[in-house]
Amino acid sequence: MAVFTPLSDAQVATFLEKFDVGALRRLQGVAGGTENSTFFVTTEQRELVLTLFEQGEHEELPFFVELLDYFDEHRLPVAGPVHDRDGIALHSLAGKPALLFPRLPGQHPSAPNLAQCEALGEALGQMHLVAQRFPGHRPNPRDLHWLQAMHHKVLAYLAPDDQALMKYEVEEYESAFADAELPQGALHGDLFRDNTLYDGDRLGGIIDFYNGCTGDLLFDLAIVINDWASQEDGALDPARYAAILGSYLAKRPLTPIERERWPMMLRLTALRYWLSRLLVVYVDPPAHDLTPHDPERFKTILKARIALGALPLPEARP
Ligand SMILES: Nc1ncnc2c1ncn2[C@@H]1O[C@H](COP(=O)(O)OP(=O)(O)OP(=O)(O)O)[C@@H](O)[C@H]1O
Numbered sequence: 001m002a003v004f005t006p007l008s009d010a011q012v013a014t015f016l017e018k019f020d021v022g023a024l025r026r027l028q029g030v031a032g033g034t035e036n037s038t039f040f041v042t043t044e045q046r047e048l049v050l051t052l053f054e055q056g057e058h059e060e061l062p063f064f065v066e067l068l069d070y071f072d073e074h075r076l077p078v079a080g081p082v083h084d085r086d087g088i089a090l091h092s093l094a095g096k097p098a099l100l101f102p103r104l105p106g107q108h109p110s111a112p113n114l115a116q117c118e119a120l121g122e123a124l125g126q127m128h129l130v131a132q133r134f135p136g137h138r139p140n141p142r143d144l145h146w147l148q149a150m151h152h153k154v155l156a157y158l159a160p161d162d163q164a165l166m167k168y169e170v171e172e173y174e175s176a177f178a179d180a181e182l183p184q185g186a187l188h189g190d191l192f193r194d195n196t197l198y199d200g201d202r203l204g205g206i207i208d209f210y211n212g213c214t215g216d217l218l219f220d221l222a223i224v225i226n227d228w229a230s231q232e233d234g235a236l237d238p239a240r241y242a243a244i245l246g247s248y249l250a251k252r253p254l255t256p257i258e259r260e261r262w263p264m265m266l267r268l269t270a271l272r273y274w275l276s277r278l279l280v281v282y283v284d285p286p287a288h289d290l291t292p293h294d295p296e297r298f299k300t301i302l303k304a305r306i307a308l309g310a311l312p313l314p315e316a317r318p
Pocket residue numbers: 002030032033034035036037038049051079101102103104105194197207208
């Protein structure tokens with residue numbers, strides 16, 4: 001269920017008149033997604049996606065448009081927002097902020113093969129190369145400062161061992177990252193498999209940039225590895241790990257400090273999702289009747305990363 005605000009054909013037909021996309025042929029609500037209302041829109045010219053923003057900080061939307069436009073201009077595989085005849089992308093529909101996107105082909109890869117992993121690593125490496133020159137600014141809302149402030153809110157709901165684990169980890173990150181000057185740039189911030197679409201082995205595109213921000217590039221890479229290259233028991237899948245990182249490193253080699261902090265960043269980003277999912281379950285449940293993501297999954301991944309200790313980086317793919 002992901003149509004929180006229903007729209008009529010007439011509303012959408014009128015909305016589309018601002019754009020140079022042709023007249024409405026078909027409107028269809030999209031079942032996936034948890035945060036926004038999403039519609040597939042077919043016009044006489046093309047396939048589009050219409051998103052109505054239901055929650056979150058709407059004042060952040062111009063940043064997301066700027067970020068998507070920037071990546072689109074740099075020919076990265078993203079669905080850049082469609083601008084109207086006056087050059088404006090962000091509009092209002094049914095009282096909600098609205099954006100129109102090209103509809104990307106393909107499916108989310110639940111079990112990505114190695115060619116799909118390589119494609120993702122290459123796209124992310126290229127994205128992070130150009131991301132370093134992105135002029136916008138939005139501090140990472142899920143960084144170490146957020147972990148420090150928010151982990152207190154869930155401790156009371158955890159078993160003593162888990163409380164100790166969470167507190168210990170936050171302290172470890174404080175010492176690991178206090179003096180670390182990591183390369184900065186624009187991040188996707190939530191690049192899970194379900195935020196990509198693949199047409200066979202080809203990466204059709206990356207979507208859902210609403211966690212986009214600026215900060216440590218390594219944070220983005222670690223989120224990707226934890227979601228894309230973790231086995232059922234949380235341990236790293238060596239082949240997917242090598243495929244994603246090999247392609248990424250061929251585009252953007254890590255600096256010495258990034259290589260040194262890499263195992264710790266994998267732990268920090270695992271805890272970031274353990275915590276955000278716990279907050280959804282215990283502290284701030286969604287207004288709509290949706291099944292929250294399982295926090296335990298990221299506790300398992302965190303423990304597997306701790307057990308691993310030091311972690312070799314693969315060679316860049318030639
Ligand atoms: N440009 C696009 N092309 C094709 N499909 C899309 C596009 N944008 C969104 N979708 C589809 O719509 C679904 C919901 O979109 P989106 O991920 O933006 O929603 P959401 O409510 O923010 O959900 P969540 O944050 O849980 O992923 C996606 O999973 C995808 O299947």
